[in-house]
Amino acid sequence: MKSKSIIDYMAIDIEEGETSLLSWMLERDLLRNVHQLLVNYHGLLPDSDASVYTEHLQVLRALFEEGFRIFHFIRDVQCLFKPNMRQTGCYSLNMIRNLPKSPPIDVYDVETTLNKPIRDLSILYNRLLLSTQVHCKQLVRIGDVNDGGWEVCDDPEYRPSPSCLVYSFGVDNDWTFDDEVSKVYGCEVHSFDPSIGLQDHKRSDKITFHNLGLWDRPKGKLGKWNMMNMAEIIEMLGHKGKIIDILKMDIEGMEFDVISNMITSGVVKNIRQLDFEFHGGPDFKETDDIRSKLKPLRDLHEHGFRIFWSHPNVIGKNVRPFSVTGRQLSRCNENYFLNTNLKRT
Structure with missing residues (x-):
């Protein structure tokens, strides 16, 4: 040696x-x-x-x-x-x-997503969801380590403020993130999930549960579920214009449409930390399908959001081979963004 x-x-x-x-x-x-x-x-x-x-x-x-x-x-x-x-x-x-610094993945070039074949776009998509674009020095796990917890950037420039506000979409009967973020930072937490059979209630003095789902359309019904878009929820709760310190969502494939809606409505500019679980892939059968996912990711980038952490969800049957490279990849990836436009100086 x-x-x-x-x-x-x-x-x-x-x-x-x-x-x-x-x-x-x-x-x-x-x-x-x-x-x-x-x-x-x-x-x-x-x-x-x-x-x-x-x-x-x-x-x-x-x-x-x-x-x-x-x-x-x-x-x-x-x-x-x-x-x-x-x-x-x-x-x-x-x-x-000597960790090298790589240039941004060229998914943010409009011509790339319009003209490249599905094979190349699939490679870009999977690379992007496994990348890091901005450095968070102090990463804190809030909630269970195994599954149900989420990462928070605790750097002074981005950590939740003393009067912090958190939205948590997709509880699925795992309250570890919601409970702990309210205790660690003292945040006002609003939790949402229409699929677990609970009515609106106060879980604690800091946590309010809403029997409500998130989508990209005006207020309506999805089967038996009550649904609203983000701008409507923010207005309903009296939070218009307020900074949402952390917005976390696991909404089973509707996240890309919701991102586009949040950008169109303008509410995304007031979110400091944005945590998603992205679903889909690693392979795509239709070019329009992969493009419909790359565009909202590009739009987030244009609005100042940068990935500070990525984590493939390997629970259950999420892991599968990527046909292009043969590598084992997950169809579900947790991605964590910082809004660099809301960085404290």
């Missing part, structure tokens, strides 16, 4: 002991030719004392000083701390030396 040959990729997964191994390798300058480094970390327990955390932090600092930068991390849900489902004792870090 001390040769001049570049090791393009090194993976370490040894079921504990990785911090000791990395310390040993760093002391002997054995990582100097490693370009990308993936490490699965173990060893943190619910009752671990400060020395265990210090050991992990010292190794991470040494890797940073060696030139490695984290470009992605994954929490291992097999090591969740019970009953605290927000924390896990295992995590994976993907690191790279």
